[in-house]
Amino acid sequence: MALFGKERFPEEYQKKVGFRARDLLHKNWQELVKILNNHLLLSDNLKVFELGAGPARNLFYIWKENNTISINCNDLSRNASFENMNDKIKMVLNFIEGDSEVVIRDYIINDIDIFSSIRSFYAPSKRKSFIYY
Numbered sequence: 001m002a003l004f005g006k007e008r009f010p011e012e013y014q015k016k017v018g019f020r021a022r023d024l025l026h027k028n029w030q031e032l033v034k035i036l037n038n039h040l041l042l043s044d045n046l047k048v049f050e051l052g053a054g055p056a057r058n059l060f061y062i063w064k065e066n067n068t069i070s071i072n073c074n075d076l077s078r079n080a081s082f083e084n085m086n087d088k089i090k091m092v093l094n095f096i097e098g099d100s101e102v103v104i105r106d107y108i109i110n111d112i113d114i115f116s117s118i119r120s121f122y123a124p125s126k127r128k129s130f131i132y133y
Contacts, residue, residue, distance in 0.1 A: 029061045037065055041114070044068040049109055051100045051117040055084035056093055058116065063089060070094075072112075074103040 036042050042062065046069045050059050053073030063071050071093040075081045078097040082090060096103055100117070 029058045032058075033061045033065050036062070036114075042066045042069065046070065046113040047072065047111050048114040048116070049073060049112045051103065051115070053081070053095075053116075055081045055086075056089050056095075057086075058118070059093065060086050060089045062114075063092065067092070072096075072109060074098055074100065074107075 033042070042065050044066065046066075048059065048062055048069055049072040050056070051073070052075055053059055054075050056071070056073055059071045059073055063069055071089065072095075073093060074096040076097070076099060078095055081095070096107060098106075
C-alpha cells in the first residue's frame with residue numbers, strides 16, 4: 001500500500017531538502033530566479049506562495065533577489081521545516097502547517113502573483129488522482 005502525507009515524508013526528510021541540501025538543489029533555484037528576473041517577474045510587492053515548501057529554500061532565493069516580495073508557504077511539519085531553514089527567511093514568511101491537499105481545500109489565499117508547487121500532489125493524504133505536469 002502506498003504511503004501518504006507524514007508517513008511518506010517524515011520530519012527527517014527536511015534535512016535532505018533544506019539549506020544543507022546537495023548543491024544541485026541550490027543551483028537549480030538560483031538559475032530559475034535568474035530566469036524570473038530576466039523576464040521581469042520579480043517586481044516589488046509580489047505575493048508568492050509555494051505549496052509543499054519544506055524549509056523554504058526555493059522561496060529564500062526569490063526573496064533574496066527582491067525582499068519586498070511577500071513569501072507564503074505550507075508544509076507537513078513546521079518544526080522540521082524551521083530547523084532546516086535559513087534564519088533570514090524565518091522572519092518574513094507566512095507558514096501554514098498542513099498537508100498540501102488540506103491547505104488547498106481549507107485555506108483562502110488571496111491575490112497570489114506566483115504559485116509554485118514541486119511535486120506536492122504526488123503524495124496526497126488519501127487515494128485520489130491528480131494530474132500535473
